[in-house]
Amino acid sequence: MGLEAVLQKEGFLTTTIDAVVGWARKSSVWPMPMGISCCAIEMIAAADPKYDIARFGSEVMRFSPRQSDLMIVAGTVTYKMAQVVRRIYDQMPEPKWVIAMGACTSSGGMYRSYSVVQGIDQFLPVDVYTAGCPPRPENLLNALMTIQEKIGKTRARDFQNRSLAELEHSQN
Amino acid sequence: MNTKELIIERVKEKFSESIEEISDFRDDLCFTIKKDQIVNLGKFLKEEPDLQFIMCKDVTAIDWATRKKRFTTVYHIYSFKLNYTLRLKSNIDDDPPTIETVSAVWQSANWYERETWDMYGIKFINHPDLRRIYMPEGFEHHPLKKDFPVLGIPGSLPLPNKAD
Amino acid sequence: MDRIKQIYNDEKLLKKLQEDQNLTIEDVLENEMVINMGPQHPATHGVLRLVLRLDGETVVGIVPELGYLHRGYEKMAENMSYIEFIPHTDRLDYTGTMCNNVGYVLAVEKLAGIEAPKRAQYIRMIVAELSRIAAHMVAIGTYAMDVGAVTMVMWTFREREKINSIFDRIAGARFTTSYTRIGGVASDIDDQSIAEIVKFLSELEPALVEMDKLMLSNRIFIGRLEGIGILPKEDAIALGVTGPNLRASGVEYDVRRAKPYLFYNEIDFKIPTFSQGDCLARYFQRGDEVRESIKILRQCLDKIPNGEVIANSPKKVLPHKTEIYSKMEELIHDFMIINFGINPPVGDTFLSVENPKGELGFYIVSNGSGQPWKLKIHSPSFCNLQALSQLCKGAMVSDVIAIIGSLDPVMGEADK
Numbered sequence: 244m245g246l247e248a249v250l251q252k253e254g255f256l257t258t259t260i261d262a263v264v265g266w267a268r269k270s271s272v273w274p275m276p277m278g279i280s281c282c283a284i285e286m287i288a289a290a291d292p293k294y295d296i297a298r299f300g301s302e303v304m305r306f307s308p309r310q311s312d313l314m315i316v317a318g319t320v321t322y323k324m325a326q327v328v329r330r331i332y333d334q335m336p337e338p339k340w341v342i343a344m345g346a347c348t349s350s351g352g353m354y355r356s357y358s359v360v361q362g363i364d365q366f367l368p369v370d371v372y373t374a375g376c377p378p379r380p381e382n383l384l385n386a387l388m389t390i391q392e393k394i395g396k397t398r399a400r401d402f403q404n405r406s407l408a409e410l411e412h413s414q415n
Numbered sequence: 416m417n418t419k420e421l422i423i424e425r426v427k428e429k430f431s432e433s434i435e436e437i438s439d440f441r442d443d444l445c446f447t448i449k450k451d452q453i454v455n456l457g458k459f460l461k462e463e464p465d466l467q468f469i470m471c472k473d474v475t476a477i478d479w480a481t482r483k484k485r486f487t488t489v490y491h492i493y494s495f496k497l498n499y500t501l502r503l504k505s506n507i508d509d510d511p512p513t514i515e516t517v518s519a520v521w522q523s524a525n526w527y528e529r530e531t532w533d534m535y536g537i538k539f540i541n542h543p544d545l546r547r548i549y550m551p552e553g554f555e556h557h558p559l560k561k562d563f564p565v566l567g568i569p570g571s572l573p574l575p576n577k578a579d
Numbered sequence: 580m581d582r583i584k585q586i587y588n589d590e591k592l593l594k595k596l597q598e599d600q601n602l603t604i605e606d607v608l609e610n611e612m613v614i615n616m617g618p619q620h621p622a623t624h625g626v627l628r629l630v631l632r633l634d635g636e637t638v639v640g641i642v643p644e645l646g647y648l649h650r651g652y653e654k655m656a657e658n659m660s661y662i663e664f665i666p667h668t669d670r671l672d673y674t675g676t677m678c679n680n681v682g683y684v685l686a687v688e689k690l691a692g693i694e695a696p697k698r699a700q701y702i703r704m705i706v707a708e709l710s711r712i713a714a715h716m717v718a719i720g721t722y723a724m725d726v727g728a729v730t731m732v733m734w735t736f737r738e739r740e741k742i743n744s745i746f747d748r749i750a751g752a753r754f755t756t757s758y759t760r761i762g763g764v765a766s767d768i769d770d771q772s773i774a775e776i777v778k779f780l781s782e783l784e785p786a787l788v789e790m791d792k793l794m795l796s797n798r799i800f801i802g803r804l805e806g807i808g809i810l811p812k813e814d815a816i817a818l819g820v821t822g823p824n825l826r827a828s829g830v831e832y833d834v835r836r837a838k839p840y841l842f843y844n845e846i847d848f849k850i851p852t853f854s855q856g857d858c859l860a861r862y863f864q865r866g867d868e869v870r871e872s873i874k875i876l877r878q879c880l881d882k883i884p885n886g887e888v889i890a891n892s893p894k895k896v897l898p899h900k901t902e903i904y905s906k907m908e909e910l911i912h913d914f915m916i917i918n919f920g921i922n923p924p925v926g927d928t929f930l931s932v933e934n935p936k937g938e939l940g941f942y943i944v945s946n947g948s949g950q951p952w953k954l955k956i957h958s959p960s961f962c963n964l965q966a967l968s969q970l971c972k973g974a975m976v977s978d979v980i981a982i983i984g985s986l987d988p989v990m991g992e993a994d995k
Contacts, residue, residue, distance in 0.1 A: 280991045284673060284754070287721075291732075292737050321646075323572075323649070324626060353666065356567070357563070357564070357651055359651070366577050441689055472938070473942065473957040489942065526962075547646075563654075565658050
């Protein structure tokens with residue numbers, strides 16, 4: 244089964260570094276669960292035995308932004324919270340991705356009010372938007388698979404145009 | 416004598432001049448009292464052995480927008496002895512609105528009054544720690560006033576710059 | 580130094596920093612330390628922020644900072660009709676959604692002066708108690724996770740998932756249900772749902788025993804909770820604490836018993852109380868309440884009568900969709916209610932219900948129009964959080980986590 248069956252003798256494969264790195268990256272995404280409100284409960288539900296996010300290699304929820312590469316913004320972001328979300332995003336090491344989980348994170352949703360940011364894409368680069376209020380765990384898993392696809396396609400040159408100082412600054 | 420009559424009688428004995436209105440809508444007893452007597456009434460209701468309204472459930476306000484006495488503060492207090500929730504109201508007519516704090520009577524009123532200050536801009540005199548509780552420090556408006564728009568005033572709350 | 584300058588472009592801060600460089604080791608040992616906890620902290624249940632003043636590891640002072648999830652419910656409520664606000668009540672205490680739905684519609688019904696049919700009220704009781712179990716499952720699970728027992732959350736969420744799938748069947752949504760309507764409930768429950776609830780209850784009882792076995796044989800768990808964060812009876816009342824936290828301090832106050840709503844007066848149940856008032860008592864309290872809920876549910880399922888699930892009051896209650904499409908009268912009523920609202924009489928009412936977190940109250944002021952003039956949400960988590968600063972004073976840093984977990988605040992409700 245698997246690779247061993249094909250490579251009966253001491254075989255070798257040729258591939259690109261980018262492909263190997265992309266494959267490794269996408270199979271072990273460590274999410275930073277930015278659980279703010281209702282969606283956070285569904286996010287925990289996605290990690291529970293029924294939905295089991297571990298099947299996608301993402302069960303390692305890191306509450307420290309410095310150890311994670313995917314931020315799941317789960318819940319309504321208010322103006323007061325926006326500063327905090329942005330600060331945590333800045334602390335994550337490159338490369339990093341963002342899932343906007345739920346309607347109010349993506350667009351303000353049902354909260355047309357004075358204190359709610361109408362979509363976190365006003366201050367964060369969002370990679371995947373998830374519909375639902377809150378999305379079912381299946382939908383979150385779907386978002387994760389979408390982002391894995393995107394991560395698998397990243398190439399080293401995507402990060403080359405950034406100066407070293409800039410990268411260093413973002414990691415401090 | 417049932418609970419309601421007992422409360423009305425006791426309160427009338429002592430505060431007959433300062434009571435402005437007694438209402439009983441849908442079985443919710445409510446006293447409207449003059450602004451300067453609210454602390455005294457609270458103290459009386461809490462300490463009177465027959466009544467013992469020792470728990471303050473809620474403090475809030477109503478903005479009537481067009482009335483001359485624009486704001487009304489509303490207190491909900493509860494007595495374990497009588498198993499009864501009583502409502503007190505007090506109309507405020509000065510501008511900017513001020514009223515004496517009841518946090519000296521009921522400790523829990525501390526945060527409720529902070530919330531009311533944040534939302535309506537009613538100043539509670541002698542409050543130990545009157546800061547905003549929900550909105551960030553430096554925000555200039557009071558959101559639950561009727562002249563504040565639901566969608567807020569653009570630019571009144573800062574947003575971080577867009578990350579690259 | 581240049582690097583510091585680069586980071587701290589605030590001159591005042593920079594100056595203070597430069598002065599601080601003359602610190603000696605004695606200064607550091609003597610001085611108290613101020614640390615910030617949250618708003619993004621795994622143990623603060625959402626977005627609560629605490630500023631702690633520490634002397635070594637002992638907490639000298641603590642200032643909770645709220646408002647990171649302030650969504651402006653009360654303002655939004657003033658600009659929508661009574662019916663439109665029902666979905667918003669789901670998101671108050673998002674762990675026990677049905678309880679909020681029930682509380683809100685009861686408050687509106689009291690104001691409008693209508694009453695739901697008996698079957699609808701029994702259904703409301705059933706879903707509210709299921710929701711209470713679901714909320715306590717989250718509370719117990721995350722509480723155990725906060726103090727270091729991660730397995731527990733898997734077990735409690737396993738049980739919670741079963742409730743969610745029952746809700747999926749009854750209400751059409753597993754999480755944000757919006758099931759109740761003014762004057763009744765959205766749809767009747769069928770026999771299969773009842774069978775599923777019975778099956779779930781029979782599975783939950785052994786699961787609770789299992790959970791207790793897991794937690795109470797864990798010496799670390801007991802050691803971290805016993806005697807920590809003691810809240811005396813008098814202080815609990817003075818600080819406005821309600822719900823399980825108040826009962827764990829020895830006050831036998833439950834709205835279901837003190838001022839029965841729905842048909843709780845027909846149901847036989849105990850109000851569990853504990854006298855210790857510490858973190859462990861608050862853990863036991865929730866477990867016991869789940870057991871009482873099971874008892875209530877069993878009785879409700881036995882007693883549930885047949886009949887209508889929505890009141891016959893055309894001016895206040897939305898007619899069913901099929902009737903709107905086929906009958907003229909219903910079409911007119913639907914048009915009137917949607918466009919002008921249910922127009923309750925002028926006045927104000929306060930109604931509170933027993934939620935998983937405590938006493939949830941709605942104070943509604945009506946000026947006779949279709950939208951509430953004011954809607955105040957008296958949220959239990961907000962009141963319970965007020966006790967935090969008193970409980971944490973003199974405790975260790977690690978106890979703060981246990982105390983927050985035991986108070987079990989939900990920020991969606993505390994911040995509104």
